[in-house]
Amino acid sequence: MLPETDLGLSTTSEHCIGRIGSENRSVLRKIKGAIGENAVRYIEKLNAGLHATAVGASDYSERGEMIDNLMVAIEDHKVTLIVYQSMQSTEAVELEVYPLGMVFHKGSLYLIAWSSRRAEVRNFKLDRIEDVDVTKVQCVVAPRRVRV
DSSP: OOOTTSOGGGGGSHHHHHHHOHHHHHHHHHHHHHHHHHHHHHHHHHHHTEEESSOOOOOOGGGHHHHHHHHHHHHHTEEEEEEEOOSSOSSOEEEEEEEEEEEEETTEEEEEEEETTTTEEEEEEGGGEEEEEEEEEEOOSSOSOOOO
């Protein structure tokens, strides 16, 4: 079940249609019919990788290309190299990660990914990611069924 704060992409799901009221059901059905089944499946696939826990004020308009690259890596299950500056580090390091999804939590966007360095699922604040390089290598180690 999706919480009410999930990103707008979830509006195509039957679950969400029931939540917004009967007066809008016919409008959403028309939209679903107009965009077609392939588009609906694609949006539902994207929605599986996105989750919001709260509304915030961060501005990611300058990071659109990075976010697009990370979404491609999530959708295609590609090994990704990120340059990341953690709060504890004095300088950024390059990390190999297997992106699983993104979460918008308390005003910030986070990448949820399997870290090959730590051999566990970690979260990486997008504000601290300096660079993203999506490789052509398919992820084979990362868990496929992590609830984001």
